[in-house]
Amino acid sequence: MVKKYTFPMGGIHPDKHKITSACPITAAALPEVVTIPVKQHIGAPAKIMVAKGDKVKVGTLIADADGIVSADVHSSVSGEVVKVEDIPGASGYGEKMISIKTEGDEWEPSIDRSPEIIRDINLTPEEIVTKIREGGIVGMGGAGYPTPIKTALPADKKVDVLIVNGIECEPFLTADERLMIEKAEQIIMGARVINRALGIQNAVIAVDENKPEAVEKLTALSKLYVGVNVKVCKTKYPQGGERQLINAITGRELPSGKLPVDIGCIVQNVGTVFAVYEAVLKNKPLFERVVTVSGNCCRHPGNYLARIGTPISSLIEQSGGLSDDVEKIVIGGPMMGNTIVNTAAPVTKLTSGILLLGGDEFRKHEASSCIRCGKCAVVCPAGLRPFAIRQAVCFNDPAETLRRLHAGDCIECGCCAYTCPANIPLLDYCKIAKQEIRKK
Amino acid sequence: MLKISANPHMQTARNTGSIMLDVVIALMPAAVAAVLFFGIDALRVILTSVAGCVLFEYLACRYWLKTANTTRDFSAVITGLLLAYNLPSSMPCWMILIGAFMAIIVAKICFGGLGKNIFNPALVGRVFLFISFPVQMTVWPKPYFLQWTSPDGQTGATTLNIIKNIDVSSEYPMYSPADIPNLLDMFLGNIGGCIGEISTLALLIGLVYLLWRRVISWHIPFYYVATVFALTSILYMTTGDFKFQPLFHLLSGGLMLGAFFMATDYTTSPMTVKGQIIFAIGCGLLTVIIRAFSAYPEGVSFAILIMNALVPLIDKFAVQRYYGERK
């Protein structure tokens, strides 16, 4: 019996809805125009390097990282820059974007497009970090934290384990799962690349037990390489959360306000690790990613390899279009994703899924009074008491009270609101509390 | 038109109504036991109480609170059932309605309705009746298994009454140890008492159902019963007094009903596991103190009500460990 890992505190078991697990990744059609935001990461927006009328190729640098906490942005198509301006993004707020009109599909010559897998790593850690930086790689799990910062350790920090996050605990999403099945060896190589950059020999690929094919493939392949192990985790949401995964794999807990590196861990999403492999060993910057298009109202769900900047509407069209019963279009998973206002908005480095949802299961139900069942506190993976936070927010309590309730440690996983039998939107109150704390 | 909303976009199908319905289902075995042992009278008590509670809740929501109607979520049905279970089968209907009024209007609606009451409504109703109508509340018709109506209208005493009044030193004791029913009868419910508390077996079936449906966690029932067991054992062993025999205390009176269904009431119990343990131990301690040393033979209702009053305090201090906080 293989030991299965999980985190002890809180968690829920929502319906999986992994309807696209068996759909192979297919390349999405090249869109006529891509709009690429210059800020697809945490930190400063990248500096725009092109102007209207410039010709670019696939993989051309179009915006340069502005400082350490920032990331390069590359063109995802070849063609002509047609617009550089504020364009409403998925949320409806304006973002600086570069629009490129597609002409052909000409790649930068430096990109290695051959299908063979490179297994030798002869680069120094510094060279690896430089290549990661030049590849414009950010955490593709959703946070968008620039990856080079995580791989270039400050001298005073010591890391003993790299955790490759292949949990994908969100319902519906299968982008990471398919990637692990189809690109298993590349992911292992990517993990070895990061291992080398960190100067360690200990990468753990954490995979959820509900992905048996990925577990099997990765386990078989990992035996061939030193320093890469696969660990199977019990299905539980939010296992894919950084703090929960570290807890599950190493038993360590991340104190409030600390980074994983402070307790000797680095967590990278499998998508990120694959992008690292491509950037470092294939010279291919991050300009395309796997996107799951799914949802209970999606006619032909599937996993697509889409260029960054592809309009969301184009992917929806390719999966059968919008039917009348679609009520919400969600970017990301149903637990933590956001509804979008604008289907013209582009796929970004962080878009793991596009979900077309409708019907009672995905509707907000009217809230009734709190019956004090305390289930929200039981399921909270951060050990918070959402009911108390809600009360404090409703009474307009000062930020000090909210801080005492550790509201700032909320990871916004939504377990509380999912569980609440009175349908109280507890997470919203926690978000308001976080906002109030940050204000001061 | 599309919708925008905040995450999460999924919710469990479990809502207040379905949880309350589960509690009602879990209470059904005890109702069956009550009818088996007390016949049509038990049914009368249960129906009057439930009807009264639902009616009062409906009227109050409609004409007083003017909020959403909460009768549909079964919480008033639970109150009605629990109130009925805490009454003897000979209780007159009008008294039951007074109890229902106290439970729903005074203990629940006056505090703001569902989720806002401090005290368990059914217990408030019961204690009010107990104080106001002590005679009717302490007449215990004898159980008459599988007979539709009482054959002779005989009354008896509850086990706890018997235990309390055994005085070995007295020359003419009210009861002798021979009057104590055997343990099997106590387990099955063939004893005198309130209609819902007699059958430990039926209540245990209900508890298993609640645990299986994850309506409650095991903490409150376990710690409550365990505390009573531990304390009575200590008393029994140190004094050797027959009236502290721990098994009698577990199987008789309203302990099981209280520990499984009333102390676990969401609204009037603490919200964190730590708080629930403190609460349950407090209930157990007070129950034993009242049973052993007060003039009342039974102390479960008072114990739970007293601990109910302490819940806000417990909630304030019984905080679970935050993630990342040093263990």
Added chain:
Amino acid sequence: MNDLIIINMLVLGGTALAAAMILYFVSKKFAVRTDEMVIRIAESLPQANCGACGKAGCADFATACARADEPTFANLYCPVGGQAVMQKIASLKGFAATDKPATVAVLRCQGTCRNAPAKIVYDAVSSCRIANRISSGESGCPDGCLHLGDCVKACKFGALSLDQTTGMPVVNAAKCVSCGACVKICPRGLFEIRPQSPAGGMVYVACRNRQKGAVARKNCSAACIACQKCTKINDLIKVEDNLSYIPPTVDAREFGAELRDSCPTGAIIYKERVRG
């Protein structure tokens, strides 16, 4: 018998004496020293404890007033009590109260249900702060009113109400005390505590949209499209980031009507009188 009385007297008397002494020492040792002046100032304050003055509450404000010298006192102002209260405090301190023009909260948005029709349905908790976080809102205007009334809930003086037909909060100028709670709570900064212009009256741009004219217009028919017409009437008016701002120093009585009529989208509001 006598003994009993004497013993009783001694014991009770002794206890009383001891208790009195303990009380005396405790009250001396842990006495909270309060300035006479602070108490008198606090008495004249409205005791709304709203924090509009920038202090933690009325007691804090009273302490600050009591400690203040004349120049620092000029910076202290209780918007709730207004001029009358400040005059009273000033006379207590023996200072001259400085004159402050009457202020009122104004809402710089006209994104009513009609002007800025909904293009999407908002289906989440009724809180502007959440709505602002998750999207640009029903109308699509990223700077417009979200119609969810966080400001109404924040107003302690009942000066704000949500108009059911327009969906917008309405300021009741007679009740508004300029405490600034709405300014603080509005996630889009739509409120401004605005002094009336020197000769009375008020004129302001009721829009905060910084999108380009055409985009702004698509979201809301009453949006400022940065056409620059108003800047030609008075050169104190500036257009920045596609948005015009009329400073309070612009004389409303003189330019108000002209400004209002010049605006092609009707984004400029002119009020002859601030209250009533």
